[in-house]
Amino acid sequence: MVVHRGGCHCGRVRFEVEAPSRLTVAECNCSICSKSGYLHLIVPKSRFRLLQGDDALTTYTFNTGTAKHLFCSTCGVKSFYVPRSHPDGYSVNVRCLDPGTVEAIEVEPFDGREWEKQYAEGRTAAGWVTART
Numbered sequence: 001m002v003v004h005r006g007g008c009h010c011g012r013v014r015f016e017v018e019a020p021s022r023l024t025v026a027e028c029n030c031s032i033c034s035k036s037g038y039l040h041l042i043v044p045k046s047r048f049r050l051l052q053g054d055d056a057l058t059t060y061t062f063n064t065g066t067a068k069h070l071f072c073s074t075c076g077v078k079s080f081y082v083p084r085s086h087p088d089g090y091s092v093n094v095r096c097l098d099p100g101t102v103e104a105i106e107v108e109p110f111d112g113r114e115w116e117k118q119y120a121e122g123r124t125a126a127g128w129v130t131a132r133t
């Protein structure tokens, strides 16, 4: 485990997250993730710390309203949020991590367009749900 740091584009939102240096992340094809190019690293809340920017975050919700999409109100970047699959944790956008601590990234596709079907099949070691079991 190492501590990765990251944040939004303008720098108002900054966080740190404990995770391996070699990351397995999920690329989701749902309506919102495909438009933003989000790469998910799911962690329990205990491994995430918001360092600054609580006052800069805007929340966007749709569909079931379970996921809390948190955007920087200045630059519009979603660097982390509360995902529908893990409302008790966070999904960090690996594209928003600072360089220097990530050794490798393995990307697993996630079929978020068929969310209900995928979720029934269970979570992966990466903490996400996937068609591959």
Ligand SMILES: [Zn+2]
Binding pocket: 008, 009, 010, 011, 012, 013, 072, 073, 074, 075, 076, 077
């Ligand atoms: Zn920003």
